[in-house]
Amino acid sequence: MNVVNNKWIGQRTIRPDGVDKVTGRAAFAADTNMPGMIWGKVLRSPHPHARIRSINTAKAEALPGVKAVVTARDIVDFTIEKGAVMLGIQDMRWMCRNVMAREKALFPGHPVAAVAATTEAIAAEACKLIEVDYEVLPWVIEINDALKPGAPILHEFNKVDGKPSNLLGKLEVKKGDIAKGFAEAEIIVEHTFTTRPVHQGYIEPHACLISVAADGKTTIWSSSQGQFMVRAMTSMLTGIPQSDIRAIPAEIGGGFGGKTIVYLEPLATMLAKKSGRPVKMVMTREEVMRATGPTSGSKSIVKIGARKDGTIVAAHGAFFLQAGAFPGSPIRGAVGCSFAPYDIPNVLSEGFDVCSNRSKVAAYRAPGAPIGAYAVECVLDELAEKLKMDPLELRLKNAAKEGTKAAHGPVFPRIGYIETLEAAKNHPHYAAPLGKLQGRGVASGFWFNAGGESSAQVNITEDGNVVVTTGHPDIGGSRAGIANICAELLGIDYKRISVIIGDTQTVGFSNLTGGSRVLFASSMVVTQATDKVINTLRERAAKIWEIDPEAVKWENGAAHPASPNAGQFEPLTLADLADKAPSQGGPIGASVQLNTQGAEGGFGTHICDVEVDVELGIVRVIRYTAVQDVGRAVHPSYVEGQLQGGVAQGIGWALNEEYIYNRDGKVDNPGFLDYRMPVCSDLPMLDCVLVEVPNPKHPQGVKGVGEVPLVPVMAAVSNAVYNALGKRFYHLPMSPPKVSEVLDAPTRQAAE
């Protein structure tokens, strides 16, 4: 890897899809129409928990303009008794029931039927004419309530100690012996923390447009974090073979993990199949908030023990996560990531997957890890205070490094965690003075990152330019990174490279845009494909020059004769060789398909300053610095963008965002007015420090960067609030009413 002389890697180039996006031309999921298209709408359960005795669709079907109605009968049933049918991390038994309620409706907003009609208004009217006979059941939402004896049970088949239970899964990782470890500890800090469910908050609602021909050939236009996931899930849920489904990835208007499963596509496919017409479905914001995402609410009990010199000797975490209606909360992230930044001899980390009557969780940026890190990093802050140690020094003293065995299994290779701590400690932010009612907090975080399947094609056009096709929806600028890498390898201007996201029938299988894997994995396959192309180009030049291919080198976008023929021939450029291609062996291109390996985990350390308005209970973040080991910043602007975006989401999670449920078990704030995500005036500039410790297992040194930045944020904000007020909050969000309640408490007591 030629780090010093890189021409394009590390440059802030203009992204390939940029002009389309600043001119309004980019086609997102809801932006496409088809001739003859009709509109689909979903009828959703008003109840948090109800048995569906019967559904009568006759009146809806009779309404003029209605072209098709579907219910669970039209969706393939993966019966519970037959056991798990996994697609990635999703069990299709739950997926088929999540897209369309089967035996029971399990949350308000759970689909029970769908209608397609000539207009949206008729489709909505028809939904009202569907008669559903519900047996309304007692419901439960909060974790503690769901685990109480006698709690309403969502899935009766699931038994714990012989009794039906809402505890659907457990996971533990372990290292050493915590009993022995805590016995050695001189100081122990233990607390219980809670967080509320928060939504990924993408601005683009889920949408799709689907056409099914009479022979079953299906075209899906939708935005998702994986067109191949859309194809596979739709195939499994409708029975149409994958070879007949062309899933075309629209531009995606944000996902953050929330678009890694299907909601509408199987319903629209069946409506299109039944009606013979293309069907378009677009969720309202309210539907997005009630029936998609969010991530888990949680309860975490964390206990950490240390010696007086600051050596951490034992750690125990118990993380209870709300899965929503079906099993599958991200306990793996909470259990595996929370203690990973530290070299602790004795660790027990346990996760509990708790079902309750709210929408099924979807992945959200480092799923589970921010929840676990919030508890662990707050406990560490308190531990540092008790030890009279600087919180970064405490972390440095116990930092994981090359050779550390993480509790979740791996032995870390060369990692950059210590570098992030040093960079934070030496940053001017850390030494800057603070004013009255201001405070500073720090926290660290880890995320696994992922490799997996990716495919790419690199084709040389007849005029000597380049088209790169990959299979991953570009969610944050990955096309720009790929253009930089391909330009670097070929030695040509990045503007000569067009980067395209292929559909399922034109590019090889590529797994989800998720796990911070896209640039890691796709640059691996693009690098191999480009290397193959360069070999072909060298061979072509060798043939023209009648010399050995080994005596041809590729440099600055052209083939040059190398020793012993150096200087004997004029270089042949990419354009020259493309022009001569027809007579020299034909088209030039290569495709590579890999199951990529070597995605190493990522670490970050954040510094947050807050100011508390004690009159109004408002916490304002006034300065923020995110430091992260990013491996190699192929396009620094989009790497910074990942850090800044993750930080903003974490600030929202810490300070305002939460699902609020009313007495009927329904979400009371299903819109952007009351579900309060950070707006521009809520935030300061978000500073980034990119530490580059290259990943030795990647051709460009790339590590995933997208998810780590959310992991430390809530703890950093929370620790800053403690530093400002001298009062610690153990429950998120620290929203104005909750902050005021705590601040006013002593006053109230005094007044009494």
Add this chain to the structure above:
Amino acid sequence: MAKLHVTTSVNGEPVEFLCEPYDTMLDALRGQLGLTGSKEGCSSGDCGACSITLDDRLVCSCLMLAAEAEGHEIRTIEGMAHGDKLHPLQQKFLEHAALQCGICTSGMLVASEALLKKNANPTEEEVRFWLAGNLCRCTGYDKIVRAVMETAAEMRGA
């Protein structure tokens, strides 16, 4: 009820369309007029992805009835560039990577242009409060604010 006939101007061109009385301006733009650059993120005026100007006033097109366009001048993201020449804000958004997914970008640009028309020299605080009605979930706003401030400085210099 019969459809309404509306005569208006969109991005400087005379336009006529038919709409239902309850159609929003956003419905008409994205539907009848085929201008899908304005996005629907919430249909309640909270996200700003559908921002347009009505006689130079910044509005959420999801909160405006299509019929209200009669006799007024509408401008949308599609009218911001002149042919293949981008508006300085569009260019600066690209250079600063002030977009990730791009769903909020149309609204951000329309709102930013409206700000700079009113205030050629906004402070960071003024930019942040002006754009507080435009949600972006990807960027944390940092690069957007920088792009707007730098465009303002360049336009003042030009």
